[in-house]
Amino acid sequence: MQNKQLKLAARPNGMFKASDFNLVVETVPELSDGQVLVQVIYLSLDPTQRIWAQTDSYLPAVKIGATMRSFGLGVVQQSKNDHFNEGDIVSGMTGWQDYLVSDGKGLEKLPRIPGVPLDAYMGPLGMTGITAYYGLLDIAAPQTGETLVVSGAAGAVGSIVCQIGKLKNLRVVGIAGSDDKLEWLTTELGVDAGINYKTENVYKALRKAAPNGVDIYFENVGGALLDVVLTQLNIGARIPLCGYISAYTATEQTPGIQNLSVLISKRAKIQGFLVLDYYDRALEAVQEMASWMAQGKLSYKTDIRQGLEHTPTIINDLFTGGNTGKLLVQVSPEPS
Amino acid sequence: MQNKQLKLAARPNGMFKASDFNLVVETVPELSDGQVLVQVIYLSLDPTQRIWAQTDSYLPAVKIGATMRSFGLGVVQQSKNDHFNEGDIVSGMTGWQDYLVSDGKGLEKLPRIPGVPLDAYMGPLGMTGITAYYGLLDIAAPQTGETLVVSGAAGAVGSIVCQIGKLKNLRVVGIAGSDDKLEWLTTELGVDAGINYKTENVYKALRKAAPNGVDIYFENVGGALLDVVLTQLNIGARIPLCGYISAYTATEQTPGIQNLSVLISKRAKIQGFLVLDYYDRALEAVQEMASWMAQGKLSYKTDIRQGLEHTPTIINDLFTGGNTGKLLVQVSPEPS
Numbered sequence: 001m002q003n004k005q006l007k008l009a010a011r012p013n014g015m016f017k018a019s020d021f022n023l024v025v026e027t028v029p030e031l032s033d034g035q036v037l038v039q040v041i042y043l044s045l046d047p048t049q050r051i052w053a054q055t056d057s058y059l060p061a062v063k064i065g066a067t068m069r070s071f072g073l074g075v076v077q078q079s080k081n082d083h084f085n086e087g088d089i090v091s092g093m094t095g096w097q098d099y100l101v102s103d104g105k106g107l108e109k110l111p112r113i114p115g116v117p118l119d120a121y122m123g124p125l126g127m128t129g130i131t132a133y134y135g136l137l138d139i140a141a142p143q144t145g146e147t148l149v150v151s152g153a154a155g156a157v158g159s160i161v162c163q164i165g166k167l168k169n170l171r172v173v174g175i176a177g178s179d180d181k182l183e184w185l186t187t188e189l190g191v192d193a194g195i196n197y198k199t200e201n202v203y204k205a206l207r208k209a210a211p212n213g214v215d216i217y218f219e220n221v222g223g224a225l226l227d228v229v230l231t232q233l234n235i236g237a238r239i240p241l242c243g244y245i246s247a248y249t250a251t252e253q254t255p256g257i258q259n260l261s262v263l264i265s266k267r268a269k270i271q272g273f274l275v276l277d278y279y280d281r282a283l284e285a286v287q288e289m290a291s292w293m294a295q296g297k298l299s300y301k302t303d304i305r306q307g308l309e310h311t312p313t314i315i316n317d318l319f320t321g322g323n324t325g326k327l328l329v330q331v332s333p334e335p336s
Numbered sequence: 337m338q339n340k341q342l343k344l345a346a347r348p349n350g351m352f353k354a355s356d357f358n359l360v361v362e363t364v365p366e367l368s369d370g371q372v373l374v375q376v377i378y379l380s381l382d383p384t385q386r387i388w389a390q391t392d393s394y395l396p397a398v399k400i401g402a403t404m405r406s407f408g409l410g411v412v413q414q415s416k417n418d419h420f421n422e423g424d425i426v427s428g429m430t431g432w433q434d435y436l437v438s439d440g441k442g443l444e445k446l447p448r449i450p451g452v453p454l455d456a457y458m459g460p461l462g463m464t465g466i467t468a469y470y471g472l473l474d475i476a477a478p479q480t481g482e483t484l485v486v487s488g489a490a491g492a493v494g495s496i497v498c499q500i501g502k503l504k505n506l507r508v509v510g511i512a513g514s515d516d517k518l519e520w521l522t523t524e525l526g527v528d529a530g531i532n533y534k535t536e537n538v539y540k541a542l543r544k545a546a547p548n549g550v551d552i553y554f555e556n557v558g559g560a561l562l563d564v565v566l567t568q569l570n571i572g573a574r575i576p577l578c579g580y581i582s583a584y585t586a587t588e589q590t591p592g593i594q595n596l597s598v599l600i601s602k603r604a605k606i607q608g609f610l611v612l613d614y615y616d617r618a619l620e621a622v623q624e625m626a627s628w629m630a631q632g633k634l635s636y637k638t639d640i641r642q643g644l645e646h647t648p649t650i651i652n653d654l655f656t657g658g659n660t661g662k663l664l665v666q667v668s669p670e671p672s
Contacts, residue, residue: 051483051601058571058601222597223508235394256592261558261580263608266395270606272599 001028004308005067005097012053014251015316016257020053021068023309028099036107038090038100043308043329044071044122045315046156047220050248058274068096068311073110073122075335084109087335091121096189096311113290118334123300123326124160124289131242131275132160133285137168138278139240139271140216144169147210149229151197152220154181155318156326159189160219160289161300166190170216174207175202175225177321184324188299198321202228213237219270221248223254226280230259236242237268248321301325337364338598340432340644341403342482348389350587350650356389357404357432359645364435371628373414374426374436374441379466379644379665380407380458381571381651382492383556386584395612404647408630409446409458411671420445420452423671427457432441432647441505449626454670457635459662460496467578467611468496469621473504475576475607476552480505483546485565487533488556490517493578495525496625497554499634506552509545511538511561516571521658525635534657536648538564549573566595573604585655637661 006021031037051057062069063139072094076084081104083088092107094100094246110121123129135157136142148165152158153174159299162185165172174185175195182194193209195202202225206214213234223246226239233239247254278285292298303323305314308331319324342639372480387393388405388538398405408430418441420426428443430436439588446457459465471493472478482503488494489510498521501508511531518530529545531538538561542550549570555562559582562575569575571595584588599605614621628634641650644667653659 226596227592240598241596243558247597253594256563256594257596258589258592260562260577260593260596260606261583261608263577263606264580264610266608267610267613268608269597270599272597272602272604274600274603277603 002108003097003099004028004303005095006308006311008053008062008064008066009066010064014249015102015319016050016053016312018312021241021312025307029101031078031080031101032252036076036081036084036102036104038074038094038102038107038329039077039326040072040074040094040098040100041334042073042119042122042304043094043096043311043331044073044127045318045327046071047245047248049241050319051317058276063269069093070096072331073126074100074332089118089121091126096241097309098308103268106129116147116290116293119302119326119328120293120300122328123156123302124293124298125286127275127276128156128326129160129289130278130282130285132157132164132280133289134278135242135273136164136216136218136291139273140218140238142170142216145171146215147171147173147212147234148218149173149175149210150207150218150220151175151225151229152243153185153191153194154178154324155220158218158220159185159300159325160298162191162291163189166242166294167297170212171212173206175221181324184301195209195254197225203231206232216218216240216314218242223257227255227259229255230257230262233262233266233268235267235268236245239268239270241272245319249316283292302328304328306330337435338362339364339429339433339435344389344398344402344404346400348386351655352386352389352648354648355649365437365566367414367416369416370414370439372417372420372438372440374410374430374438374443374597375413376408376410376430376434376436377670378409378455378640379430379432379647379667380409381647381654381663381665382407383579383581383584383654385651386655390448394612395632399439405429406432407463408667409462410436411453413479420636421629424455425454427462430643434644451628455640455662455664456629456636459549459666460629460634461490461622462491463611464568465496465625466614466618466621467623468493468500470611470614470617471578471609472497472500472552472554475609476554476574478504478506480504481507482551483507483509483510483548483570484552484554485542485546485550486543486556487511487565488555488579489521489530489560490514490526490660491556494554494556495521495636495661496634498527498629499525503628503633507546507548509542511557517638517660520637529665533561539567542568552576554578554583559593559658563591563593563595566593566598569598569602569604571604573602575604575606577606577608581625581655585652638664640664640666642666
């Protein structure tokens, strides 16, 4: 059995380029005792992968020559591991490849919920959803009636944050880069007001959209947007810092943050977090989100693209605003 | 009785200038029922006064033509208020003037502790000390063995923070702008290592001084220093944001903060705070600090200057590093 893999060939500079990766085909080795063979179905494309490809951070950088690290979902094809059976649907660090041979560590067997499609486990019921859930509820501890502003609001995490915000009775303002995205947020997800940061003066638009000021700013973007929102914080404001996508593909120094001192007069905080610190509380989040989904109170969008070999360019859509909702690459068909 | 006052004549641009104030002499009015007359002894000079003179913030800007707002300490000369007696030592918003007529609101009668000089109430046993105490203990919640870095370490608040850090068994690194200040910090206050930000490469010096990384950064300065320290945070680091003095007198845009995204990988936070939110817990802090002082575990320095009329230029020393410890202006002699 042949395994197509994308191996990191060069540290990216700016956007990913196809030439940053080598497409390598290798024969899948025989399983040893304790191992499982997973056929990858979906690759999760996440902004943090741009960091993994470049530098040591909360995880070591992907080594040059190694298969690109990626969260993903697949089906167990063969198992010599007591914890997994053929046909199990699993998620974990699959990498950018067709097949994963694993000792099972870090692989999570997914509890299939009737009526819930597989891609939901890459969205609200997976890492994406847990990020949104704890970033908002744990870091920001929202109170009824507060104003929540979300950047990257039409993205995978942002769109879930917006909806949890509405479920918690917040006024929700979404910032996104196209009118189509804002249309989706306001008409389908119940977001109260939208701001197109590409066409509007964000300062003025935010004054209108958040007339009582900003209590919570869920930040996926950073940079200039953050600097503007800082000027409109309320006393006691919380800024969960989830991502800083504006800097990930920058090739030159971006304008730095000028308005940080307002954190003092507003007794406000900026707090970074990583979903990996919440894995022990993942089940609680997934259960509540599954219940919201069953009640029709939480919806999601996946933007599914085809073709492992195109992944290095598809992922750039995360940085140009080319996706709505969760961006996935489908590597093999879902099992019937 | 004549009252000399400094009234704000113009919004400052950059450093304070003498011409930003008018020296006005007015006759002290007769007291009405409920009022007290306070003769000011010490004016507390604080970086936040630069903000008060310029713009609305957590307090409204001082109005043009009004006496400059200032914390201070004085003695009650006459009282038609049941809560105050002649000879009481009080602190509160005295303003930059010789005499204050007050209805008593916001005036605090100071509990005189035998052996404690008056100026201590402007330092560790006053707003300065409470700021240091809760900024470190409440916002940062230090754990034994952690590394604490303090900017403005030889300043009024910073020098208290350093000592509380040592009392809590932290490794303490002080950043200051002269070798004399660092000498005082390391030989007299027990600070473990000092960095002269004016003569040293802070990045390299901090690598040496905080070889295990930075768990807490008590920030009085902001700007370029903050950007460097951000690169050396440990996981779970806390940055109590007390002041941002680098920006207060800037006349041009200063370089913005570039490294904020490390807050994500380090799950770190920057949290602004104001001492005024801790007034209801002030007594607890003052009692513990008085006890530390009595045991010889907490010392302080006051930098006492003379002459109300020179206050507008004396205060600039806060922004150029011209003071060590608490900067005060003495307006009248201490009562014997």
